[in-house]
Amino acid sequence: MSPSVSQVLFPWAIRCPSTSTSCPDRFQGYLVRHHATNLATSKLETLETWVMPKKAFKIANPPNSFTRLQYAEIGTEWDAKERMFRNFGGLMGPTEEPVGMQRWGKGANVTVTVVWVDPTNVIAATYDILIDASAEYTHYRPPLNLPLRPGVWTVRVLHHWAPVAETRFLITPLAYSKHQPIRQEDTLRFHNGPAKNSYMEQSFHGLNPVLNIPVHLGQVEAAKRNAGLTGAELERWVDSLIREMWSAVDMCSTGPSACPVMQACTKTMWSSLSPDPKSQLGPPRADGRISLLLNKGTRDCDLTPSECGKHRAHIKHWYPDQKGISSRLGLTVTRSRNTRTLLQAAAQIYLKKLESSPQSALAVCARFWRDRSAALPNSGWSVEWRSGVYARVSGLRPLKAGCTRDPPKRRCRYERVRCSCRLPGT
Structure with missing residues (x-):
């Protein structure tokens, strides 16, 4: 099959059924229907792919003695009542305003420090959170200057400045603007980060050596080059970032396929076309x-x-x-x-x-x-x-x-x- 996708028809947000005991009720990925060209026959085929986000949250190694933190996630459209992000999968661009969420176990009152780091290891924000003994969830949206630099961001949680855990999230570059391929002047405006590379009025550069977060000149130069990409080069950059944070679980064909190993969507248990x-x-x-x-x-x-x-x-x-x-x-x-x-x-x-x-x-x-x-x-x-x-x-x-x-x-x-x-x- 051709590696390029000609058209994404629609995404599907899927969750495990509430009656299932073997599968937790959590976001399982997207179903994406798309067209691809079979290189053997030069014919266009319609495929459906189940894509799932990779695990982004991990506990510090070696583990910290502080064990109240159970999970952390970054996203948008936080629903405080349901305690979930309505933006399933955390699909975010440079103009989004992300929210940090943490889930806690029971324990004594404690204060933790949260540090946001952009793809070039610039510390974008840091703040403290007081966790009550009975607190289960906390969330906060740092007032970051936009646009956010595209790439993989890291959010670290510290206790007494010792690492407890970290999670990653992706700011995806814009390949289209106003339903048209993005122009270079727009890419430079959206993909170069905030003015003066400052996400807040206060600078946190002094914390880089304290937190052992070095700033490499090569990362900064690569970010500047990527900020001006357009066309096929921009799409390759987007694809490389998506592969870093998402994985293809399975794929099927919605109709007849000349590929002998391609399964039919009607015979799968996960496809939108599987029997119900x-x-x-x-x-x-x-x-x-x-x-x-x-x-x-x-x-x-x-x-x-x-x-x-x-x-x-x-x-x-x-x-x-x-x-x-x-x-x-x-x-x-x-x-x-x-x-x-x-x-x-x-x-x-x-x-x-x-x-x-x-x-x-x-x-x-x-x-x-x-x-x-x-x-x-x-x-x-x-x-x-x-x-x-x-x-x-x-x-x-x-x-x-x-x-x-x-x-x-x-x-x-x-x-x-x-x-x-x-x-x-x-």
Whole structure:
């Protein structure tokens, strides 16, 4: 394939599903769809690549005795309520105003020093943060003079001037301005750093020898040369910086490919084109209900969990209540050794309840858990029932928030209900 990308169609921010136990709920990368020329056939092919940021945070080596700092990150669009950066992946240019975030463990009150260093080892900012004993997160945006010098920046956290940890972030050069390839006068304006190479009114040059951050003349001269790059040379510079901070996890083809080792996007588990049977609904039945039974993979099943593979079966129903409002129910049955009979019995009882009960979805869900102990004696099932934000039931305890009435209260009737049963240890 040609190493050059002709057009980036769209990025995708992907996160692990909230129901996954093997994958934390954190940013996993971007899906980028692009065109590339197959050099063997000279034909244009559309590819999709999963790119992921490399690990930027690292603890000092040897480790410091100060252990409260758990993580640090630099980004923009900090959401203090959700405690996350809305700019996933930290995509930043020379005109951005980055924010430094730190996550802390419990401990005594302490003061730490944060030092920002630009790609030429110029200390752009330094400040102290008082960390309370109960503090979990801190964030601060230093008032840096713009534009920021493109390249890889370093932020160090010090305790009593001893290194604790550091993180890196990328300021990406601008290859385009106003939807056109950037001109040289604009590159010199955006890529040369702030006026007089001073990010703040106060100068921190005296801290370079104290922090053992030498300023090399070669780095400064290279930065000046890169500031005037345009065209293909500028794109190569951008590519080299991206490779330093990002990695390509996998790649696939959206259509037929002449490359024999190129996998099809429809056969991957990560692509935007990979099958998602959970969002595929069948036609409604005569009674108005829509039901779907799926296994852990991509094959649709009828109504027998034992036919849905060896690991997990999902049953989802959209059940109209007395007011015509559709409530959603879900039964997740996880199977380990010798549980095929329990799977079948649980699903059959569940479906029978749905078919015969004229009550709302919430009442059906409650009755199922209330009756299942008699239907499945000594089965070892543990039960968790949740409905919106107002009620939770564990095991066979009575429903909270007045949901034991038959029919239930209005606020219960309109809630989306998820019923799940799992085998212990799975």
